[in-house]
Amino acid sequence: AQSVTQLGSHVSVSEGALVLLRCNYSSSVPPYLFWYVQYPNQGLQLLLKYTSAATLVKGINGFEAEFKKSETSFHLTKPSAHMSDAAEYFCADSNFGNEKLTFGTGTRLTIIP
Amino acid sequence: NAGVTQTPKFQVLKTGQSMTLQCAQDMNHEYMSWYRQDPGMGLRLIHYSVGAGITDQGEVPNGYNVSRSTTEDFPLRLLSAAPSQTSVYFCASRPPGHPNTEAFFGQGTRLTVV
Numbered sequence: 001a002q003s004v005t006q007l008g009s010h011v012s013v014s015e016g017a018l019v020l021l022r023c024n025y026s027s028s029v030p031p032y033l034f035w036y037v038q039y040p041n042q043g044l045q046l047l048l049k050y051t052s053a054a055t056l057v058k059g060i061n062g063f064e065a066e067f068k069k070s071e072t073s074f075h076l077t078k079p080s081a082h083m084s085d086a087a088e089y090f091c092a093d094s095n096f097g098n099e100k101l102t103f104g105t106g107t108r109l110t111i112i113p
Numbered sequence: 114n115a116g117v118t119q120t121p122k123f124q125v126l127k128t129g130q131s132m133t134l135q136c137a138q139d140m141n142h143e144y145m146s147w148y149r150q151d152p153g154m155g156l157r158l159i160h161y162s163v164g165a166g167i168t169d170q171g172e173v174p175n176g177y178n179v180s181r182s183t184t185e186d187f188p189l190r191l192l193s194a195a196p197s198q199t200s201v202y203f204c205a206s207r208p209p210g211h212p213n214t215e216a217f218f219g220q221g222t223r224l225t226v227v
Contacts, residue, residue, distance in 0.1 A: 032213045042221075043219055046215050049213050050213065096212050099161050099207075105155040
């Protein structure tokens with residue numbers, strides 16, 4: 001069975017500092033991983049997704065994630081945080097049949113001015 | 114571009130009442146699903162559908178009913194609302210195909226059961 005673990009339900013960083021949000025997966029088959037962002041009172045929006053073409057994936061708004069099979073991780077990073085990055089971030093894994101996503105518990109990112 | 118539309122955006126119910134959360138998509142996606150979002154628990158799958166007339170249970174189906182009579186619509190019915198069903202509900206749609214295909218989400222329905 002698939003599972004996704006996000007370490008840290010709340011992360012606070014200063015504006016301009018590095019953002020690191022952690023995601024580890026557990027899957028007996030190749031994972032199909034995503035990062036979604038949820039701004040206050042809105043739905044989820046795709047940030048980026050892993051394809052087997054490259055282990056370093058670039059997404060929108062300057063975010064990127066690196067797939068590390070040896071560590072079963074897909075951590076999300078951004079070199080310099082901006083106030084507009086304040087949101088909740090979800091890591092997710094798709095089943096092979098594509099019908100459903102398994103989500104992590106989410107990480108709320110706060111940016112300190 | 115409408116995408117995935119959910120109605121209503123907010124709803125307050127009394128315990129025992131029933132209601133239907135509406136979800137419609139205009140992207141001709143075969144796959145649709147309902148999730149509930151609770152603090153500290155992420156999004157959990159309630160029910161999903163892979164096409165008109167085909168539905169299946171997700172992780173937390175109890176107390177909810179679904180049907181899929183058209184490709185566009187996937188309503189979620191609460192049969193007898195309970196306070197434990199207070200949550201934010203999201204509908205999503207996705208085309209069939211490769212497992213890294215993006216899912217599109219509605220804006221959510223915030224439900225409070227008193």
